[in-house]
Amino acid sequence: MLPANHFGEKKVKMSLFGTTSGFGTSGTSMFGSTTTDNHNPMKDIEVTSSPDDSIGCLSFSPPTLPGNFLIAGSWANDVRCWEVQDSGQTIPKAQQMHTGPVLDVCWSDDGSKVFTASCDKTAKMWDLSSNQAIQIAQHDAPVKTIHWIKAPNYSCVMTGSWDKTLKFWDTRSSNPMMVLQLPERCYCADVIYPMAVVATAERGLIVYQLENQPSEFRRIESPLKHQHRCVAIFKDKQNKPTGFALGSIEGRVAIHYINPPNPAKDNFTFKCHRSNGTNTSAPQDIYAVNGIAFHPVHGTLATVGSDGRFSFWDKDARTKLKTSEQLDQPISACCFNHNGNIFAYASSYDWSKGHEFYNPQKKNYIFLRNAAEELKPRNKK
């Protein structure tokens, strides 16, 4: 009873969707009341039956599906699906396996299929209604990114791999519709039609335009000095993709517009996920930015890092909105649901300190947080 009370007051504020019930589920945490452990300092909702190994990717269902369904791919080779109810309760629904760790997941636009990309060099299409998964893509090296492209005249799955290719697949055929060469291994990508951005090793950065058929639009010199880690496209006020945020391993995110009126002024970078804040005299610890996600409604962004924190930012006002408390593990992935009410983030080891810090016994979590209020932009310009 105590844990419930302890959470009680917060519960009202923290309820995801306006109702105040169902926080019992958070009690499924083995640790009950958070006395000394710091696995959930933000007191967010824990997803039940979380994966047994590090979570590499999270994705919420599109608006075409009623309700919210969360997909997570993990290093335990599995992809799990939960239904997230308005009360905050999470119900495990189904699971599929790959023969290698799952690096990326995405939904089709109609919410009927989930695409999963894995280190086993394949990508699969998971039909949720029949709970069957079939292979739809093949690469020569682990597939790092997977995205669904829905264009007026075609639909396909885009896979980016460490074999330095970007392939486009019609799910009905085993041959790719198109193969584009990348300068280096694909590290991260994002797609918002008609734009796609791929960031590769060696600080490669390419923008593609997807109208008609995917083609390279521009190669961009990296605004960051270190390895690219994650990328997310943002939209302008007219809901058209207009630029992207790129995160690196060096605790820094670059905001880059594709065709800004004044590049020197409009494009900028900011430091994040560092230990000493802005005190530059003492050496700070610098952490990698593991994921970036834009709020679908407000246009503000969230970053999650190896330091075990997440932060919300307003890129137009160029201010930080919030930084979380530090979790005891890095945050390896994050995403927003389709209407921006839920922010999901995964707490699991991201290998940022090598194998010595890997503890297979350590529990991995996915947390859900009410994101409607905290991500409101600071001031409209």
Added chain:
Amino acid sequence: MAICQFFLQGRCRFGDRCWNEHPGARGAGGGRQPPQQQLSGNNRRGWNTTSQRYANVIQPSSFSKSTPWGGSRDQEKPSFGSFDLGASTNRNKGFGLSENPFASLSPEEQKDEKKLLEGIVKDMEVWESSGQWIFSVYSPVKKKPNISGFTDISPEELRLEYHNFLTSNNLQSYLNSVQHLINQWRNRVNELKSLNISTKVALLSDVKDGVNQAASAFGFGSSQAATFVSPGFPVNNSSSDNAQNFSFKTNSGFAAASSGSPAVLGSSPAFGAVASASSAISTSAPAFGFGKPEITSAASFSFKSPADSSFGSPGFSGLPTSLATGPVSASVPPAFGGGSSVAGFGSPGSHSHTAFSKPSNDTFGNSSISTSFSAPGSIVATDNVLFTPRDKLTVQELEQFQSKKFTLGKIPLKPPPLELLNI
């Protein structure tokens, strides 16, 4: 913080009051707490400071002439908020000149270079102390090419290697490889921090033209190495990062730098001007792009490490080993000075290079590669250095060379035998 451009030109109107750093006036790199920044503020401030720097540049009435300021700023791209030392400023200008970075630099350019080098040293120190991910490429200036000697390995790739080795019960070789990679990184960082003459030479040319890291995995050659997808894209300036990556092993000087390649073919002065190492190279094989002296000299640094590595260098071990065994000390020239090895570098370089990749038609051009083939004589001459006669290989090594991919932990240290190379 940002270096004050006007101060560098000797005409800062604010003097001590200036919000930007006046190197030398305040102690370069020492005073990083300029009054207005209030960096001890909260995080939000920190971000705001970034925008404040922008504000400095663009808006405040004191900088009322936004145009010239904006103009010069545009040139270098905003270094604010990203690079504390602002060593990036006027990089373009300094390097725009040159094919002859070492022939009489104007004081301004010298200052720029100094800034750049200081910036690099600083970055290295931060890198070491910050605990950030070490297997990352690095460039001292945004939008400029990467510096050689660093490889990009993502945490996921490393982790996958770990898991693979775990399942094959070969964890020790994983650990060795990782340790080796760490040592390589550390060596490179120390080199950059200590900055003796040849490092400087190499660096400056790196920054100017870009070195192509044969990115991946010094050793996690596995999947990337075997599938040597020829980098089909044009070498163009817009990609600051390495046009060619030959996932095998370090730049090894094969890939021409982004902007460099057309220049390479044409301009011998470029070779002649840069460090004496170039002279040897330019005579031998300019057409192959590894005439690019800076790359070769840079290459000497990256080769140095593999020489003592436990997993040697897949495939190209011929070259790196031979170069590494040469006196790869501070002075670059000797590494290439040995006539035979230079000539060997020229042709067999591309020769063995093509063994592992489709000839990258763009940079080298098919013609140049065939040229190398037409000169088997030079290859033979350096046979003992670049290739091991088959009978000198152990069974295990031979097996490795014959298999499609190298197995980590068993990568031979000796160069492959001539016969096994597919031309």
